[in-house]
Amino acid sequence: MDSNIVGVWIAAFLTLGIMSFLYKDNPWYKFSEAIFVGLSAGYWFASLFWQSLHAKFWTNWSPAVQSLFQGQFDYNLLYTGAGILGLMMLLRLVPPIGWISRWPLSVVVGGTAGLYLINYLVSNAIRQIGSTIQPAVTFPESIGWVQSGGVIIGNVLVFAVLLVSLGFILFGRSSTIDLPTPTKLFFFLIALVACGLGTFYSLSMPLNLTGLIIFMGVFCGLIYFFFSKEHTGFFGGAATVGTWFLMVTFGASFGYTVMSRMSLLIGRIDFLLVEWLKVVK
Amino acid sequence: MLRKRILIILLLCLFASANFLPAQESPSANINTEFLERFKVKPPTDFEVRDTPNDNGSSLTLNWRLSPDDNLWGKRGLVEKYVIGRRLAGEEKFEFISTATNQSRIAFDNSVNNKDRYEYQLAAYPFKYIFRPIPWNSIMMVKQMERFKALAPWISLNPHGVVLSMLSQNYSYYVDLDGFRSDLARKSVWENFSAGTELSGPEGITAAFAAGQVVSPFLPFFSFFVQSSLTSDPYQLVTIGRYLGDGLMAKTEVAGPVKTKKSWLHLGRINVLIIAVVLSFFILYFIRQARKGKELFIRKIAGLDAVEDAVGRATEMGKEIFFIPGTQDMQNIQTIAGVTILGRVARLTAEMDTKLEVPVSRSLVMVTAREIVQEAYANAGRPEAYDENMVHYLTDDQFGYAAAIDGKMVRQRPATIFYMGAFYAESLILAETGNSIDAIQIAGTAMPAQLPFFVAACDYTLIGEELFAASAYLSKEPKLLGSLKGQDIGKALLLIALAVGVVVQTFGWYDFASLFRL
Amino acid sequence: MRREIPLIITATVGIAYIIQYFIPHTPFDKVEALFSDWLSIIAACAIWLGALNLLKLSFLSVSKRKKDWFFSLVIIISWLTMALVGISEGPGFQEPGTKFDWLYTNIYTPLSATMFAMLAFYVASASYRAFRARNFQATLLLVAAFLVLSGRVLFDELIFGFLPADWKILSTISDFIMQVLNTAGQRAILIGIALGTVSTSLRIILGIERSYLGSD
């Protein structure tokens, strides 16, 4: 029998074995799972043996040692240090002297800390702030139908958010603005009219508010993660808007995660129907 | 073996001449010139070489303006690539370094050292066309040549004929004029380039390859073969192309000499340096303050109040509380934060006399959690109520752990469940079951992919940094409180920069954002 | 000795990486290169450690005839099979057509893929039984999720197919959510995490944070 056909049948057997867990825990599942656990550890073992230890350590180190015997010093002899540290790491399997593995561990931890300090500061803070600093409002000369649809939706959303947050700041339970209610209402009315006009305006001419929305999201989101001040007054309002942005973000993540999980299952079903049973071409 | 090969070559010669001899009768010098003129390209301009700034002196930057023939002809233009040559200052011959694709204006030479001075020359290289590779098989070869002729009727017009480059499976003998990759090809191309001679006909090529393994008899139009010295290699002809000759390359003026510089400070990163120093200063300053015993204010974290209510609810209902500290080990800071919050929960359960259960998936977490729970019970004045079995180990396996907790939840129906720590995909399974038994669920994690599920399925969620802030608030550890405060100052500074920047930028006053560029 | 030396190593390596970012001059570039080479070898050993540790635990389980020791035996056998086949094949062990590749394609791939594909079922059942619009925040989350879920598949084509071809309403909305609202929220989270990482790294390098060393 062709080894490929055998392979596909074995693969199907194991796939169904794992899926049988959905019905209930059973030996078939446990067997498949045990194979998976063992195999993946074996995979890592062999893979690292050839691709890291051999390709990286041995091919550098052994010629260096050979040339040392011929009386020459090779820069690659410094790999001896790496070899020793690697061995120390493995000593963790021997509990009495397992503490020695802290030495290589601290090389890893120190290096990672040094690299991360810069990387996160640069890529995730400085550059993100830099690209949030852009004009809040731009007037694109011409944009397509689809984009302008997005822009209008965005504008309506932004005005709604502005309005609601203003309402929250003026009338919210934790509001610290001390004005007579009619005055507050007056302000709110003005804002309402302004926002309505703005929305109407945006329908007639697309003004791109992407910059403003992103700025608001980042600003309010950061305020939510600001722990040195109580969330009252302006801070409270901004933090609340921040949570809305976070919730929409989580919603997007939620949607994408569901999408991802479903894709994986589709991949497996495709295997079962196309490669194994061959009922679908 | 050798004989066989000579035989094949002879046969090939025969075939080839049979094929091409008629064509040889009408080579027209005029057409050749015309042909060459048509493919002549203009050189790139403004070629200059500078030290690559801000590095350890291992690189030079080459800039030029495109040749006017680059991108003139439809999508591609006449220039296929730019060839870069280099020599040490004072030497005569240029050495081939590398190529850059057409439409590129910049290249780096990273194979320079810090001691020598270098001079460069750049040349625009015209297109040649590549056809299907053919295997080493004489009959195939003839067929291929016929096909080739059909595809390229100008073959007889081209004074340089056809170049066959060859590949053996052992790359050290590989000759690829297309990519200029082998040393042989490199040398020939660049030597002729620097000497300023055109490769005219097979002789030129013979000369170029004299040092190599050129063994073939030369035919008028069927230029040359290159042979590997490894006899057993199966050969494959890879490219047949119209070879226009290196003489058609359009060279620039010599640029240089230049020498690299080693820099002591990366000038493009000074803004990062300043921000890093300021941020570090504040973090360390506040850690110091906290150690001195200064009270650092942290705002009320709403999730912690919910903890109290949730424990109270379980007490009222007379049911258990589950606390799940995630699936990661003790070195994960989220687990540490989770276990800190466990201390708070345990203290409340001790005071309210409610049953607490902490199933864990790592033995180290078990040890730490036991210590913390015991301490909390002692601090609440009820050390006798502490039982070691409150904290128990289930399994290291992710899904096994989830399944085991699942079973426990359905059987014991706790009133309140806490998830505090680092979670992966198991979060979903846990939160679902918890929800189905109508438990109040409070979660806290910094795992971005799991947060949405917790928010949707739990009654209260500590989001990301809130988890750390809560643990700092509860543990009162100076290093945590101080860093939290330092980070807050960092955040405040960034927020101010952000607000000022956006306003300034909107009114188009100043390119404020460039302060944050690299 | 057990704590001081690791702390010194951590500080040295960490500071070397930071200095190298600002000062490209030798010798800092060389030091960084050396540490990076070492790090990748240590990392390889650390993963090896995990693989060996599993073998150790399984052997213990089999020798003590713990519950389910049979499955531990299966683990050991499959571990040995994969590792030995891989090591005996030589440096080209993963080339298509080798035995190792056969094991990888027909056993490892389906098992690992199915393990993760199972999550799809859990997502579906959790969406039925757990995801509730229990408060304003959760409602907002679910609405955003709905818009994204519907915009990323063929609803535009299948349900709103009667509209003009470039009116991809749902796709446009979900594009807007992803490119603007999601970008803003994610960016706030990124910046927060970045500052947290900077302070943790700083504490580790300066020896203020020592929890990674464990307790002894």
Place this chain on the structure above:
Amino acid sequence: MNFWKALLAIDRRWIFLFVFLALAVPMFLNVDFELSISREVQGLYDALDKLQPNSKVLMSFDYDPPSAPELQPMADAIMKYCLKKRLRIIIMGLWPQGPIQANMALARAFADKNIDQSEYVYGIHYVNLGYQAGNEFVIQRMGSSFYDMFKNDYAGNRYEELPLMRGIKNFNDIDFSINFSAGYPGTVEWVQIAVDRFHVRLGAGNTAVQAPQVYPYYNSGQVVGLAGGMRGAAELEGIFAYNAETDVVYKDRGTKYMLSQTIAHAVVMFFIVVGNIAYFVIGRKDKLKTSK
């Protein structure tokens, strides 16, 4: 027990079965459609389209078989496009399984009858450097020298024997780089090091789980293009197919799976709606005082 309570108390296994069938049935159907192309996928396409033939493209395969259903279609499409466009391809992996997935993508591309494998020579037109342990430190080290990280390729050939690699010292010699990523190490690490330190132009293909976190980098230009999840794959296949001047078949699994994906989303949305209706009909359970 009323109807809604009974509905919520249904055995999970029925749900599982329902999901399985809902996803399997569309496999038997075949639909063709014109997807709208999002800006981030367009960005990825534009970046590839602008490259001149013989440009060197670095592809890092940072995923393993579980994520293959999402990432493999992208990798296949991009591989086909790059080969057909005669870009020189350098493959590597920060995940050990990555290079094998890359070989699968190559095989899939060469299986297309419009891409003739004999035109492409290993070592000249494409190279598979294999996996290297060390996560982001590998990228960091490649910034000064590829050779120091990859002394041998996937099959054990020496670096200097690979004609394509001889002219490549570090990221300066790479024209474009693409990263297929399923997590850590992946796009984030490539952005932090290759892009922000060594100024590489980077395009990314991500699993849907990871994609939302990459959007800020797309917005800031740290990533020039981004394809996320199955939809990203389908869009990529669509945009390649639409712009292709060749007969290469780009519409493949990404497009084919889209219908199942649609049904899957519909099922999840339906479940959420039904679950929530039941939740409101039955009445919320007593709430915490502080919960909002």
